[in-house]
Structures are given as structure tokens and as C-alpha cells.
Amino acid sequence: MSNEMMKNWSDYKPSKTLWLWSAVGAAGLTMIVGFTAGGWMTSGTAAERTEASTELAVATLAANICSNRFLAAPDAHAKLAALKETDSWKQDSFIEEGGWVTFANMEKPISGAAELCANRLVAATPPAADSGA
Template sequence: MNIPEWLKPGIYGAVIGAVGLAVVGFSWGGWMTAGEANKLAMTQAHDSAIAALVPVCLDNSRTDIDRIAKLSSIREMSNYKRRDAVIEAGWATIPGTDTPNRDLAQACMDALKIDG
């Protein structure tokens, strides 16, 4: 195929412009691939689900008979053991499940103002 000489600069400009537009769009324009969008959506859904379950954890702690003793024991522990203590207290176990949720335990600690 014979391309006229006067058309070559336009084709080169279009190709370079398209590459430049893609670079700018993906790095500064907020564009993302389907995989990145899916990962972002999954993260947001997980965070929303944990936020929705925090009242369950708070209710579990409020209805616990040994609440005061458990809270004081949790506060006396070192920071890295507190989440495990909330899990062992049973507050981070969602009714109807057998296993506790570590992220829910962390969110519950934040809501109870245990951390820090």
C-alpha cells in the first residue's frame, strides 16, 4: 500500500497523540482497567459490610454479662493483642456464623474506643 507523503505526519501525530492521551488518562485522568475497577468495588463493598455490622458487635458487647471485666482486660493488653481479645470475647462473631471476623473486630475496637 502506498501512503501519500503528505499523510504520514498526520498518521504519526494521531498515533503519538493517542499514546499520550492514554498515558495522561490512566495516570492523571482517573481512568482504570476493569480489573482495577472490580478490585475497588470489592474493597468498597467489604468496607460497607463491615461498617454495617459494627452495631452487631457493639450490641454483642453491650449484652455481655462480663463486659466491664473484658473491656478492662482488653485495655490492659498490648496493642497487637487487643483485636484477638475482642475476637475471643465473642463480640466479632456475627450471629448465624461460627467464625469471628478480624476486620469487624478492628472496627468494633474503634467504635468502643479501645485502641489507643
């Protein structure tokens, strides 16, 4: 029986329609696997992810500068205590209103930086109080 099966297989001639649909199916399956599990993405998705990553990097840099400026201020101990007493959902507004995330020649604060800065400051160790001069 195996000889008969081999003969039938070697004699099989698929039609052009079958070849076409096989190629279409293979291409479709390849794309489904590629976009779901293979990490493929459209150029629009890549651009969106790049933009989001860039905004996060800028906000992180601004938050680092903000926290350093905040802690270097002469009244840092009092301001940090006030920040920690502020409700958590208002802490980013406290930072924005203080001007710590609005840099030279900017009209608005850097998006996302105030929240990152506030989180860093709340977790920071308070600076040593001035011993007086």
C-alpha cells in the first residue's frame, strides 16, 4: 500500500487556483504570526512608540533636574515637608506651580516631569537643615 500512496502522491498535480490560495494562506499566516508573536509593527506604531519613548526620556531628564534644583534651594527642608503634606494627586501641581519643571524660555512645564519629580522628592531623604549663618 505504501507504493500505491507514493505513486498517487507523485502523480498529483495541483491546480493553479490551489497554488494561488496556498500562497495567499501562507502569506496571511506569516503576517499573523509576525504581527502577534514576532514583534513586527507598522511604521505608524513604530513612530508612536518612538514619540512616547522620547517624551518619557525628556520627562525623566527634567525630573532629575527638578529634584536637584528643589533639594538645592535654600528652603528645601520646608518645601519638602510641604510637598509631603500635600495630597498625592496634587503634588505634581505643587511642583509645577513652584516652577521646578518649567525651564528657560518655556511657557509650559515639561509634560510628565512634575509627577516624576514629585515621586522622587517624596521618596528622597530630606536635606540637612541649615545650621544658621
